[in-house]
Amino acid sequence: MGNADGIAVEGGQKSGICLTFDDWFLRGWYGARDLFNQYDAKVTFFVGKPDAIKEKGWAKLRDLQSDGHEIGCHTMTHARQTKFLSEHSFQDYITKEIVPALKIMRENGMKVTSFAYPYFKYRPQLTGLLLDHFTMVREAGEQAIPVHAIYPAKGNVNVNVMGYLDRTGADLPVSYYEERFSLLSKYGGFGVFCGHALGPDQPKYARMTCSYDDLEEVLALARKHGLSMRPMRTIGFPKWGFRRALA
Ligand SMILES: [Zn+2]
Numbered sequence: 001m002g003n004a005d006g007i008a009v010e011g012g013q014k015s016g017i018c019l020t021f022d023d024w025f026l027r028g029w030y031g032a033r034d035l036f037n038q039y040d041a042k043v044t045f046f047v048g049k050p051d052a053i054k055e056k057g058w059a060k061l062r063d064l065q066s067d068g069h070e071i072g073c074h075t076m077t078h079a080r081q082t083k084f085l086s087e088h089s090f091q092d093y094i095t096k097e098i099v100p101a102l103k104i105m106r107e108n109g110m111k112v113t114s115f116a117y118p119y120f121k122y123r124p125q126l127t128g129l130l131l132d133h134f135t136m137v138r139e140a141g142e143q144a145i146p147v148h149a150i151y152p153a154k155g156n157v158n159v160n161v162m163g164y165l166d167r168t169g170a171d172l173p174v175s176y177y178e179e180r181f182s183l184l185s186k187y188g189g190f191g192v193f194c195g196h197a198l199g200p201d202q203p204k205y206a207r208m209t210c211s212y213d214d215l216e217e218v219l220a221l222a223r224k225h226g227l228s229m230r231p232m233r234t235i236g237f238p239k240w241g242f243r244r245a246l247a
Contacts, residue, residue, distance in 0.1 A: 014153050015184045016228035018192045018235060019043040019165060020138065022074055022116060023208075024052065028201030030060045033067060035212060039219040041229035042067075046116040046138075048074035050104040058108040065110065070231030072114035073134070076101040081121040090126050098133055114138070114233045116194075120161070127158055136236035138192060146180050150189035156235050165195025167214040169207035177218055181225040190235050 019041065021029060029045055036043060045064060047053070053061075065071050075097040084093060098115075105112050115134040120141035127137050140160040143149040149162035163180050164170060184191050196208035203209055222229055 014188045015226065016153070016190050016230055017181070017184065017222055018159075018190060018230060018232040019195070020046055020072075020116060020161075020192060020232055021165070021195045021198065022046045022118075023048050023078070023196055023203070025197040025201040025203065026053070026057045026060050028198035029064065031199045032212060032215060033064065035216055035219065036069070037067065039216075039223055039229065041219055041222075042069055042231050043229065044070040044072050044114060044232040046072040046074035046114075047105065047110075048078040048101075048118065049076065050101050050108075051076065053108075062109050068231075070114060070233050071105070071110045071112060072116060072232065073098065073101050073105060073112050074116050075118055078118045080119065081117065081123070085123070090123070090129055093126060094129050094133070098130070102133060114231075114236070131157065136233055138194075138232065141194070146191070147183055147187060150184060150187055150191055151235055152189060154235055155237055157237075159192045159232070159235070161194045162191035163193050165193050165210055165215070165218065166197075166208050167195075167218065168211045169203075169205075169209040174217060174221065177221050181221055181227060184227060185225045190230070192232060 021043065024047060047061065061071055077097065079097060102112060113134055114136040115130050116138040120139070122139035127139065130137050136156065137158045138161065139158050142161050142163055146162050149160050151159055163176065164172060166172070180191060195210050197203045198210055198215060199212045201209070
């Protein structure tokens with residue numbers, strides 16, 4: 001049993017998962033509220049293209065935030081980074097993709113401290129600049145050796161993904177999660193998972209989706225393994241950022 005932030009977990013629980021969902025599938029995310037509450041799962045939604053979100057959408061995101069979920073930043077235009085950086089500087093990426101997105105999100109009541117790169121394309125130098133604006137950055141996609149994506153319960157700055165949550169679209173069997181959750185229980189630590197659409201939302205790329213039933217199976221399995229389910233920011237530095245922690 002944790003507090004709303006899931007930081008102070010009774011019994012000093014050291015193993016868990018950060019479930020993250022990317023892009024703009026607000027309807028399906030919102031429809032999973034009861035399911036997340038039922039399993040005491042607090043997750044992170046990485047929102048991209050915030051200028052396209054209407055007032056109703058912001059109201060949904062504010063409700064999700066009130067439930068204890070985290071709303072993170074996933075850039076202004078979801079640009080292909082390789083192409084963007086072939087034409088612009090790292091600083092341009094901050095000016096065009098980060099600053100305006102943060103402004104819109106904060107104007108709409110979002111408390112944003114985490115960032116996820118689109119397409120899992122990251123640059124270490126850019127992460128350095130991003131850490132002026134965020135306390136946690138999610139960089140690469142699924143790691144070939146899952147044990148390499150197990151992180152301490154707090155104090156991280158950048159993390160890679162241990163596995164995906166697009167179960168239904170990508171046909172991921174329960175054994176995929178069993179393997180990863182067993183490693184987390186065995187070694188201790190947190191794994192970050194990434195999905196996209198949930199429930200009824202049908203993304204343009206059909207693989208990027210997970211039905212509520214398939215999501216519930218993952219949540220139940222995490223509970224069975226005694227894994228807490230926390231937003232990504234909680235495995236960063238508590239309250240203040242890396243830079244400020246060093247100051
Ligand atoms: Zn994305």
